[in-house]
Amino acid sequence: MTIIALRRPSYVHSNNVCLANIAVLMCTYNGEAFLAEQLNSVEQQSHEHWSLIVSDDGSRDATPEILQAYADRWGNDRLKVVSGPGTGFVANFLSLTCRTDISADYFAWCDQDDIWNQDKLQVATHWLQTIPAHIPALYCGRTELISDIGATLGFSPLFSLPPHFSNALVQSIAGGNTMVFNSAARDLIVEAGSKIEVPSHDWWIYQLVTGAGGVVHYDAEPKMLYRQHDENLIGSNSSWAARLVRLKMIFQGRFYEWNNQNICALEAMEHCLREEHRATLKCFKNARSQTLFRRVSGFQSAGLYRQTVLGNLGLILAILLKKI
Structure with a gap:
């Protein structure tokens, strides 16, 4: 696996939402079929201050070559590829999130097979900027569902009750692919550690943030296309x-x-x-x-x-x- 140095400058604790730096944390495994579409949607974000760090869990298809091609085109300040732990998607996301060499104002989890709306990071960042930096904050939301060929299938369930720890104990309200969170929320994940055994990284952060008295915002307006296909590990609970x-x-x-x-x-x-x-x-x-x-x-x-x-x-x- 080729390692590409991440040199993009950080604007940690910036008061200007336009300058806030976002670390996009993507996990991949044999994702060649849809990876390019997702990478293109990240590249087209209206919020420009982002860096993409990809943790590949030992792909045996063309995923590494696709990532290398984008790294060559984007430059070293945009993309870094690291090796995942090889023990499943939860461990991959948690280990990537806990890496000490990643610094940013905000962090966005990213799956390999979805398509982001152009304003996804911008909308999330505008909300996160309203929350004091010391308070754990998590943005998440509803998704538009598409098939493996991109056909519209509908939407994920619309939730209207307030996010709360009493809800988080028995339900995860949003996929990790919708989630963007601040450094205070990330600190909770880092303290818990990458080796902790939980069913899902997205359910875990929902429990941690609400349990610690943080703030969760569920966006009822979808900001991404969530692809449903046979290789999905976790699909939408809509049908x-x-x-x-x-x-x-x-x-x-x-x-x-x-x-x-x-x-x-x-x-x-x-x-x-x-x-x-x-x-x-x-x-x-x-x-x-x-x-x-x-x-x-x-x-x-x-x-x-x-x-x-x-x-x-x-x-x-x-x-x-x-x-x-």
């Missing part, structure tokens, strides 16, 4: 087929296993959580092992909720069946 798959996961105990991982990870970061969220986490953990009546009562006390009626019905079912 009935996808919802049935997730219901099956509940019965199989997958949701229960994921919550075990999240609870252990959050307990390791308990010192960063606000007092009321530490109490909610404790209530959530204890209720999971109780008898039916105490389990229901405990979850009510924790104030858990999902973003939709169907989602809450699924949550109730998981509670009743002790699959949460």
